[in-house]
Amino acid sequence: MTDTPTNALPILRFIPFRRRDIVTMCEQEGGLSEEQAEQFRQANALIEDFFQRDFHAIKQRLKDAYAPLDPDADTRCTAVAAQNPDELSQTLASVLNRGNYEKVTEEGLNAAFESASLFNIRLFVDLNDFDDVLLYTRGVSERTETLSGPLGLFSRTVTFRNFDRVVLYIRFKSDIDENSTLGGCRPGATMLKLFKDVPEADLEMLFPNTRIGMRFRDKLLIGIPALISGGVVLTTKVGATLLLLGSLFGFWLGLKNEPVTLDRNAVLALAAGLGALGGYLWKQFSNFRNRKLRFTQALTRNLYFKLLDNNAGVIHRILDDAEESECKESTLAYYFLLRAGEPLSAEALDETIESWFQERWQCTLDFEVDDALNKLERLGLAEKHGEGAWIAKASSANSR
Incomplete structure (x- = not known):
């Protein structure tokens, strides 16, 4: 017996290649003269330098905002370091968006909670235990597994959605009940978790107050x-x-x-x-x-191999993800504008890049062409030419 999801997989923004690999892929693709190739290398150096400085400043803001809320901190907090969880969540959401993470809506989370677990257990989560919850995912694929039936008499094959990365942001209430499953957590603290390979139907297992029930x-x-x-x-x-x-x-x-x-x-x-x-x-x-x-042991073993990072470590990881994403998008847009040798509309550029990934690398994605062009314009690497057309510019020392 096979259970198959009814909805098709969405086309996501995430580019599943490393920044250095994207540069190499473009260089090996050719189509540039020696002068254009040198222009591409200079532009790429400018792109990397700009976003390195940009995200260094964001990292300092995130560290300052998270310091008084970090449950793992080994430094003292002064009266000056006032807690501002809203600033933290807003900055974090912005960084995750720039890193091509997709926010899980309340409707999506409730649907996942109602789905049957793939681990043959029932999981319950009470979101009222938290002041704020944010859940972001990146990368989605369709997987198939064979699950054994009662007493191993028969088995069934299930097809499910699997998230490559999941980021969980939780702010605990300031009045945690002593009898709560969260009794060991510091009131008002904020927890960050990063997981890999999480089935959509098992998002409940990521929460610290998960209760196991009998089916x-x-x-x-x-x-x-x-x-x-x-x-x-x-x-x-x-x-x-x-x-x-x-x-x-x-x-x-x-x-x-x-x-x-x-x-x-x-x-x-x-x-x-x-x-x-x-x-x-x-x-x-x-x-x-x-x-x-x-059941508890099965849940613990599963989480042990899926957890990638905790708290402050998550901030450093998603900052690196966002910097990589911004550089990759800018590099791709600049290369294909430069190779065209003539003004291109945003629509034509978008179709060229998406077709290149599809045909050359067997990868389907939704390239954010408007965002990429805006970044190039900000860096002085592209400008509008006529109505709706864009053209690549050489980098200059005065580019910002």
Whole structure:
């Protein structure tokens, strides 16, 4: 049996190649004269230098905004370092957008929560435990896995969406309940997590207050054998004890006139029956607890291999991702404008780049041509020529 998603995969902005590889790919593509090739190298150096300086300034702002909220900080916070979580979340959202991360909407998150988990467990998350939650993903693919059925009697193949990268931003409430699953977290702190290879249906497992529940099938697997064995225990080992207890209670309540004699054999039978009943109940409780423990271990093992970074480390990673993305987009737009040798419209440039990736590298993406051209214009590397057409310019020392 195969379960297949109903919606097609979206075409994303992310360019799945490294910045240095993009430069090499352009150089190997050719189509430039020696003078143009030198012009391309100078422009690329200017692009890298500009965004390196730009993101260095952003990094300092993010570090300052996150310092008083970092749960892992080993430095002291002064009164001057006031907490400003809104500045942090807004700057973080801007950087993630520049790094081609896509924000998961509230509707998308609720849909993921309602989907069946691929790990054969039920997960519950209460978002009311947090003051603010942001979830961003980058890169999506369709994967297929074979899941085993109950008792391994049969299996089914499922096709699901998988996110290459997931960034989770959580700000804890300042009044965390001591009995909450978040009791070990510092009130008001902000947590950042970066994960890889996360199925869309299992986004719940990334949250720190995830609770594991038993599915209906799991309850049946425990409940039906428990009822059957319980009936056997009641009829074979506890039947005499129940009759004796019924007689005692009936006499004490005045429902029977004949007294019940508790001799040595009766007391031993009563103790043996109660012991058998207690042992049976403890065994069923242990079965339930062990099954839930196996689910917890499966969740822990899965997260162990998917976690890439925590807190301040996430900031450095996404800053590098955003810098790479800005450089790649600018480099591609400049190269194809330069190679054209004549003014190109934004639409023509966009189609040229997307077709190049599709035909040359078997990669489908949505190139952000307007954003790329605006960056080149800001750097003085491109200008509008006529109505809606763009042309490449040589880099200059005065470019900003």
